[in-house]
Amino acid sequence: MDKAKYIWMDGKLVAWDDAKTHVLTHTLHYGNGVFEGTRAYMTENGLAIFKLKEHTKRLLNSAKITRITPTFTQEELELAQIELLRSNDFTANVYIRPLIYLGYGIMGLYHVNAPVQTAIAAWPWGSYLGEDGLEKGIRVKISSFVRNPVSSTMGKAKAAANYLNSQLAKYEAVEAGYEEALLLDDDGFIAEGSGECVFIVRNGVLISPPNDTSLESITQGMVLELAREAGITIERRRVSRDEVYIADEAFFTGTAAEVTPIRDVDNYVIGDGKRGIITTQLQKAYFDVVYGRNPKYKHLLTYI
Ligand SMILES: Cc1ncc(COP(=O)(O)O)c(C=O)c1O
Known part of the structure; x- marks a missing residue:
């Protein structure tokens, strides 16, 4: 896949290759994590995210359904996606992948005490089906x-x-x-x-x-x-x-x-x-x- 410079992780921009997580990350084992797939298009007036609000709202709704308490608000998540795209200086269409997941700290199914983490990645991606x-x-x-x-x-x-x-x-x-x-x-x-x-x-x-x-x-x-x-x-x-x-x-x-x-x-x-x-x-x-x-x-x- 095409790399970008940074990935946003819990409020910080982290170098792409350093955006890592522990092998005992809860979501990795039991699959309870929620994500979005959003696109930004290179328009005549520069890069623009399509329906940022709707995608971010669906992300938060997904978290609610799966009993994950988000640690960032709708507005903070929207701003984070904008910040990420700005800092990466993309020159073509990109795909944005926000992910709210349960991190390292507890094992077992009952996840109420698992730390909630948020990451947002974005990278250049052409048409999915060619x-x-x-x-x-x-x-x-x-x-x-x-x-x-x-x-x-x-x-x-x-x-x-x-x-x-x-x-x-x-x-x-x-x-x-x-x-x-x-x-x-x-x-x-x-x-x-x-x-x-x-x-x-x-x-x-x-x-x-x-x-x-x-x-x-x-x-x-x-x-x-x-x-x-x-x-x-x-x-x-x-x-x-x-x-x-x-x-x-x-x-x-x-x-x-x-x-x-x-x-x-x-x-x-x-x-x-x-x-x-x-x-x-x-x-x-x-x-x-x-x-x-x-x-x-x-x-x-x-x-x-
Ligand atoms: C299972 C499934 N159905 C439908 C869609 C289409 O949804 P959207 O148009 O919001 O991307 C997606 C993609 O997100 C999907 O993963």
Whole structure:
């Protein structure tokens, strides 16, 4: 991975190579830690973080859900991310990874006395599913792993522990020759990708499953807003696997994945196997927003 100069750790900027933790760090053993994935784009007016407030709020909500008491406020965390990007002098798009975790000091599951630590890293990161993927679409496999059910894990939290499920689904899909996994829920309906929410288009209608079994995706929310503004009919409802196979278009949304077209699922070609018309329209609209080219949404950007 591309390194940066500094990582922010509990209020201090630490040299990248010195940002270390003890092997008995609680989160390393039991997986209770929460994180965010946020992007900053190099706009015409310099680097700008997209939806800093929303991502930071979700981080704090994730901590609340997993019974971690944060040691920094929303405002302090926002300022820390700005400070980090300023000090690193980035010249290209970056990905920001804030992490609140339980540090070294106690072992055993009951974590009330574990020290809460916060780290924020940022580094240059291009498109998660490839430049080619953004243009031509990616190949997707329905996963044999069911998405973590709401009855046992709490999917509104972007919690490290939830990602074992995503990680195994992704591994399986890539090993089988695909680029991404699409997970079903407990009832066999479409839940989400390993790190993305999913949309399909049928007869001009844009459909995305409700967030019952997916993260409350910030990108999905933005794309829905842009679709509404463009007068596209939207449905939020369950989608079955076979409905994806016969969709005219399909795409993933996520901070990392941005708006990535899906060109086939389980070797069923979606539409004509290319980025569809509505996908193209929404992808362009999304990039216009994050790159500060749409004046209506400039307030969503925090310029560094
Ligand atoms: C499991 C999962 N679903 C959906 C998303 C998309 O969420 P967002 O658009 O807020 O990045 C992500 C990425 O954060 C994710 O990890």
